[in-house]
Amino acid sequence: MPELPEVETIKEDLRELVTGSLVVRVEVLDQALVEQPSSEEFQRELEGARISGARRRAKHLIVELDSGASLVLQLKIGGQLLLVPPVEEPRTALMLILHLDGDRRLFLRDETGFTRTRLLDARELEARLSAIGPEPFGEEFRENGAEYLRERLSSRRAQIKSLLLDQKVVAGIGNIYVDEILYDARLHPRRKANTISNEEWKGLHAAILENLAAGVEHRGTTVRLYKDVLDRPGRHQDYLRIFEKHGKPCPDCEGVVVREKIGGRSSHFCPSCQLEEWRGGEQPLTLG
Numbered sequence: 001m002p003e004l005p006e007v008e009t010i011k012e013d014l015r016e017l018v019t020g021s022l023v024v025r026v027e028v029l030d031q032a033l034v035e036q037p038s039s040e041e042f043q044r045e046l047e048g049a050r051i052s053g054a055r056r057r058a059k060h061l062i063v064e065l066d067s068g069a070s071l072v073l074q075l076k077i078g079g080q081l082l083l084v085p086p087v088e089e090p091r092t093a094l095m096l097i098l099h100l101d102g103d104r105r106l107f108l109r110d111e112t113g114f115t116r117t118r119l120l121d122a123r124e125l126e127a128r129l130s131a132i133g134p135e136p137f138g139e140e141f142r143e144n145g146a147e148y149l150r151e152r153l154s155s156r157r158a159q160i161k162s163l164l165l166d167q168k169v170v171a172g173i174g175n176i177y178v179d180e181i182l183y184d185a186r187l188h189p190r191r192k193a194n195t196i197s198n199e200e201w202k203g204l205h206a207a208i209l210e211n212l213a214a215g216v217e218h219r220g221t222t223v224r225l226y227k228d229v230l231d232r233p234g235r236h237q238d239y240l241r242i243f244e245k246h247g248k249p250c251p252d253c254e255g256v257v258v259r260e261k262i263g264g265r266s267s268h269f270c271p272s273c274q275l276e277e278w279r280g281g282e283q284p285l286t287l288g
Contacts, residue, residue, distance in 0.1 A: 001075070001077040001078070001175075002059060002076075002079065002220070002226055003059060003172060003173065003174035003175075003176060003215070003221075004056075004136065004171070004172025004173065004174075004212055004215070004216075005177070005216045005219075005220050005221065005234075006075075006215075006221065006226050006234065007056050007059050007060070007075065007172070008056055008216050009216065009220045009228050010061060010075075010228060011054045011055060011056045011061060011062075012054075013083075013229035013230065014054035014061075014063065014081070014229060015053065017229060017230075018051050018054075018100065018106060019051055019053055019054065020050065020051065020052075021050065021051045021101060021102070022048070022049075022050050022051075022101040023046050023047055023048065023065075023098050023100060024047070024048075024099045024100060024101055025098075025099035026042070026043040026046045026047050026097070026098055026099070027096065027097040027099070028042065028043060028096055029094045029095055029096060029097065030094075030096070030113065032113070032116075033108070033115060033116060033117055034116075034117055034118075035116050035118050036119065036120065036124075037119060041119075042117075045067070045069060045119055046071070046098070046119065049065040049066060049069070050065065050066040051063060051064070051065060051100075052065060052066045056172075057129050057132060057135070057171065058129075058132045058135075058167050058171035058172045059074065059167070059171075059174070060072055060073070060074060060128075060129065061073040061074075061081075062125070068121060069119055069120065070119070070120050071117060071118075071119055072117060072119075072125065072128065073108070073116075073117045074115065074116050075115050076110070076112065076115050076116065077112045077225070078111050078112040078115075078225035078226075079108065079109075079110045079114075079115035080109050080110065080225070080226075080227050081106060081108055081229055082106070082109065082229060082230075083105075083106055083230065084104065084105045084106075084107060085104065087229075087230055087231045088231075089107070090109050092109070092111075093110055093113070094107060094108070095108045095109060095110055095113070095115060096108040096117070111225060112225075131167075131168055132168065133166075133167060133168050133170045133171050134148065134170060134171060136170060136171065136173075136208055136212050137209075137212070141170070142209065145205040145208070145209070146201045146202040146204070146205035146206075147201075149169075149170075149201050149204060149205060150196075150198065150201040152169060153169065153193040154193060154196065154201070155193075155194055156192075156193040157192050157194055158192070159189060159190050159192065159193075159262065159263060160187055160189065160190075160191045160192070160193050160196065160204075161178055161179075161182060161189035161190070161263060161267060162262075163193055164178050164181070164182075164208075165178055165265070170208065173208070173212070175243075175265050175267075176221055176223065176240070176243050177211050177212060177215060179243045179268045179269065180207075180211045180241065180243055181207045181208050181211045182204075182207075182274065183241060183242040183269060183270065183273070183274065184210065185200065185203045185204040185207040186200075186203070186274055187200060187204060187274060188269060188271075188275055188276040189267045189269055189274075190276050191275075191276060191277075214236065215236045218234060218235040218236035218238075219232070219234045219235055219236070220234030220235075220236060221234050221236040221237050221240065222234045222235075222236075222237055223237055223243075242269065242270065243268050244259075244268060245268060246259035246268055250270040250272060250273060252270075253270065254272070255270045255272030256270075257269070257270055258270075258271060
């Protein structure tokens with residue numbers, strides 16, 4: 001599913017390709033898509049609006065309009081935004097078509113049908129995003145993220161993977177990148193947060209920044225459905241070391257990568273490199 005690097009890539013594409021475009025006509029092809037307001041009001045407010053920008057918050061894609069409203073998209077598992085032309089017109093799984101000036105169309109398609117959208121004013125958007133945790137690329141998290149993670153999580157007995165997937169803790173991390181992050185940090189996904197040492201928090205913080213930056217650099221990860229606005233797959237799948245590598249040798253030791261269900265999510269890790277229990281080294285700051 002689109003995580004921070006994928007949504008960031010789509011956002012940048014929209015900024016380059018459709019900023020300044022006028023929305024001439026709107027077709028809502030799947031009524032389940034629009035959560036707020038009604039489909040009729042959604043269509044009425046969008047038609048005649050001009051796209052003034054695009055931004056991202058966590059996994060939310062936010063298309064800004066000159067009316068002051070924002071089209072907020074959650075692409076969930078398989079949402080794709082495709083600009084026609086230059087992309088060939090898609091024929092299946094269509095949920096929304098935005099007809100733009102210049103005889104262009106922005107198609108939203110999703111084979112899973114789970115994508116959802118809202119048209120929100122500034123106050124509604126602020127309320128919608130208020131509970132989301134810090135952005136990994138924000139200055140505060142870049143500089144003080146290890147301390148933030150330690151202070152926020154070191155008293156928790158919950159498993160570290162589940163905590164990192166919580167968007168209230170850190171914005172934008174999903175299942176693909178969390179497996180890679182935990183592998184780099186040498187933390188077992190079932191490791192309890194209250195057993196993590198100060199040095200391990202530093203390593204986890206570094207792994208978050210490095211893995212998400214690499215995902216953005218490679219324009220996202222296409223494991224199954226993700227495509228950018230010009231219908232191109234990402235390249236980061238070629239750089240994954242642990243995600244969906246179960247049964248293959250660990251890149252760094254003689255162990256074998258395994259896949260297990262953890263917190264309801266398929267999880268990939270090396271049991272030799274990522275120990276479930278804390279063993280020696282620096283004493284965790286909070287054992288609680």
